Amino acid sequence: VAWGRCYEGRGAPAFWPWVQIIGELLDRYDRTAVTDALKTTAGDLAAVIPAVKEFVANLEPPPPEDPESARFRLGQAITTTLRRLARHQPLVVVLDDLHWADPASLDVLAVLAGTLDDIPILALGTFRNIDQSSRAPLADTLVELSRQSSTRRHDLSGLDITSLARLVAMTGAELDDDALAAVHRRT
Numbered sequence: 001v002a003w004g005r006c007y008e009g010r011g012a013p014a015f016w017p018w019v020q021i022i023g024e025l026l027d028r029y030d031r032t033a034v035t036d037a038l039k040t041t042a043g044d045l046a047a048v049i050p051a052v053k054e055f056v057a058n059l060e061p062p063p064p065e066d067p068e069s070a071r072f073r074l075g076q077a078i079t080t081t082l083r084r085l086a087r088h089q090p091l092v093v094v095l096d097d098l099h100w101a102d103p104a105s106l107d108v109l110a111v112l113a114g115t116l117d118d119i120p121i122l123a124l125g126t127f128r129n130i131d132q133s134s135r136a137p138l139a140d141t142l143v144e145l146s147r148q149s150s151t152r153r154h155d156l157s158g159l160d161i162t163s164l165a166r167l168v169a170m171t172g173a174e175l176d177d178d179a180l181a182a183v184h185r186r187t
Helices: 016-028 031-037 042-046 050-054 067-088 103-113 132-146 161-171 177-186
Strands: 002-005 091-096 121-125
Touching: 002 016, 016 050, 016 067, 016 091, 016 103, 031 067, 042 050, 042 067, 067 091, 067 103, 067 121, 103 121, 103 132, 161 177
Parallel strands: 002 091, 091 121
Antiparallel strands: none
């Protein structure tokens, strides 16, 4: 299982959740599996994931190309690498807070979802139900994902106050009614 979290603030690079996921997987899979997975994708991935250089000798950078083509190529490299890793061991990738995702990361998710029928990868994405206009790229991706036979959507709601009180009690914490109500409002 590998997690990638989308970042709300400024400064996160394109593909950030995928960079986190690939980075985690480089540490978790055995060296042979990683080397095999990177055989044709390392040059593209190394530009955003420096740890890739540890697995491939004499790494050649990708040929120069326009930014849009380079972005597409990097997305393909991410998808190809994940598919190859999953051949060695089933894989779960979690993309958290997709409502903050950059369009490039959402594009990779859509491409990956279209290739999951024959590979043991479970990709989970979480997002909040917030104003549709503030998450336009995600809304477009959700429409695209709904067309994929491998995609399922499950809407989850928050706990009611009674269930939340039971959950808090199971942790051993003690909250008064005002604090419990505050937690309920925020979650």
